[in-house]
Amino acid sequence: MKLSKTDFLIFKECQKNAWLKIHRPDIYFKYPLSAFEKNIIETGNEIDEMARQLFPGGVLVKSREDSKSTQKLIAERTSVIYQPVFASEKFLAVSDILVWNKETEKYDLYEVKSSTVSEEDGGRKTEDYLVDMAFQKRVILETGIMSGEISLGQTYLVRLNKEYIRRGELNVFGLFKVENLTKEVDEILKEIGAEMDSAFEVLSSEKEPPGHCGCILKGRGSHCTTSEYSNADIPEYSVHDIARIGNSKKKLKELVDSSILNIADIPQDFELSEIQRRQVDTAQSGRTYIDRAGISEFLATIKYPVAFLDYETYPSALPRFDGYRPYQQIPFQFSLHVMEKPGGELLHYDFIHAEDTCPDEAFVSSLQKDLPKFGSILVWNMKFEKGINAQIAERQPKFAKFLKEVNDRVVDLMIPFYGKTLVYDHPKFYGSASIKYVLPALVPELSYKNLHIQEGGTASDTWNRIVSGEYGAEEKECEIRALLDYCGQDTLAMVEIWRVLEGESK
Ligand code: SF4
The missing domain is CATH 3.30.420 (Nucleotidyltransferase; domain 5)
Structure with missing residues (x-):
């Protein structure tokens, strides 16, 4: 098994979910993607392709497993490579764009994301992206492809510019914002490397992580499709459905720790907000609440x-x-x-x-x-x-x-x-x-x-x-x-x- 960047990012969110994706695809892929999810994937591809116009004339590595031709293209110092593939002994990373920098004589790495960035919210979400880029950097360094004469230079993040307004043809240089995050990526490289090793250990094992998944302590809105397998004892209408319970982590934990999962079992004296209490009362009594004057x-x-x-x-x-x-x-x-x-x-x-x-x-x-x-x-x-x-x-x-x-x-x-x-x-x-x-x-x-x-x-x-x-x-x-x-x-x-x-x- 080679651990991919996608699987590592899922692992960071939830170990059990990542394990199921690899070992129990029948559960992980049980439901077909919704129109919304398909759209996210198509949008991501569309933006990747558009961002390539920032560095036109590159060579595309077509297969997501083809690390050999990536290696060859790098050895030939191909000036721009789209979707280069890097495979080390344990890991696999498909990057977005690799650009040969004539001045520094190094390859710069560009990671394209379909999210937006503006002047005010520059830092938001960057943390996840740093992890993503650190994964790639670690794999690239581990392969040894970029060592000696050909080495890795800067690491850039490319996102859509929230402030861009279209006038006439799309202007890719206005549409995208490019940030140099080399220093930030280097700062977490060691830590992410250690996490990658432990993810590999857990995910290459045939043994399923036992028990519930982390979402037993999250509101229903944060549960993924494998939750019904991992948390099979959660009833259809549960404490996870209480309004804003995801923001009241302490309350949810208290209920779960007391083995109270069904909304019907919440004691009368359990402390809830007014809105939450009304919902629980309605659920428990089975009666409609009507305020006629209101x-x-x-x-x-x-x-x-x-x-x-x-x-x-x-x-x-x-x-x-x-x-x-x-x-x-x-x-x-x-x-x-x-x-x-x-x-x-x-x-x-x-x-x-x-x-x-x-x-x-x-x-x-x-x-x-x-x-x-x-x-x-x-x-x-x-x-x-x-x-x-x-x-x-x-x-x-x-x-x-x-x-x-x-x-x-x-x-x-x-x-x-x-x-x-x-x-x-x-x-x-x-x-x-x-x-x-x-x-x-x-x-x-x-x-x-x-x-x-x-x-x-x-x-x-x-x-x-x-x-x-x-x-x-x-x-x-x-x-x-x-x-x-x-x-x-x-x-x-x-x-x-x-x-x-x-x-x-x-
Ligand atoms: S519901 Fe469970 S399996 Fe799904 S992401 Fe949440 S913690 Fe993971």
Whole structure:
């Protein structure tokens, strides 16, 4: 076995998970990657390729195991090598870019990451990347390829520049920020080397690390897919599902140490925050919590005509259109339901931009045409829609006034189900205010299960595939229909949830 950089980084997070990946791929790869996870991988590849333009004309090592041809290319002093492969006795490292520096007569190493960096947050996340680069450096030095006449020079980190705004063609020199982290990498080289040796020992052994994995002491949101194997005794609704328990490590540890895993077993006198206690009480009693006065107070803030609005967006890592920054969301679709007056007819409008051109103008023009001129605009989790509106306003100042007015009229329908403003709780919300939990509990007949697209990540990915020309004409039409159905369901869901609240306030 040769331990790869990826497996070492997983090991640093969780020994058991890394061991399962190597020895029990049937468990580790049990679930197919989600659209979101696939997108992360594709984005990483896209950014790697784009970063190569910083050093054009290099030679690509095609196989991720081909250390022999890397060795040959280095011996020939090839000026730029993409994805060089280094294999020592125990370790394997595939780097991103190796560049021959004519001045120093050494090879410089460039590690490309798909995350962003800005002036203010320069240091964030760098620690993980240092470990990554130290792994590579240790393997390179260990191979002995770079010794004597040909040696390793500086170590650089390449990340997307958060402040870059596209104007015309992408400018790779503005798009990426390059930092020299040689000193920082050298400082941890010894320590990481020791960790690599112990990782090799654990992971090359046939013996599985015993017991639970580390996530027994983390909130549900941090559990990976192998958790159900490693922590098989954690029930479906457990202490790990308590709101913000991941931030209350001491409380979680106390419960786990007392062998209390089921939410139903938490004692009455166990200290929890008010929000956590309400969730536990709802779960234990199995009864819905309804604060009628609170619901009425919330509903009183809503004015007719009532609009229910939802956006779908695509976060393109590489700015696709003028005015966009890395990862800025492209708003490509909205659904809008409108109720003009109490008991009135429910009207539906929608918009989708299915071409690979900037949707901003058409998106806002349609919104301007379809949105009632006054009244409340209900969204679910207003931070998102309001943020998108503010970003479009920045790119399209002529719509700034309209978008500001829209934001001023927004009411968040999530408020009655959330945190300190919670006035409605249901055991089947499982402590979450996500519409994906609230809807099936309150309106079980309205399900996403029969839809071709059932969640936002797939919607976003589908749009990207449509505009990238991956579908034939007929398939494209089907996918567009599926997107319209999905987004339409989101606003219809809000209408029905609002009706439930109206019913409870009487
Ligand atoms: S759930 Fe367990 S296996 Fe998965 S990352 Fe967390 S600690 Fe590791």
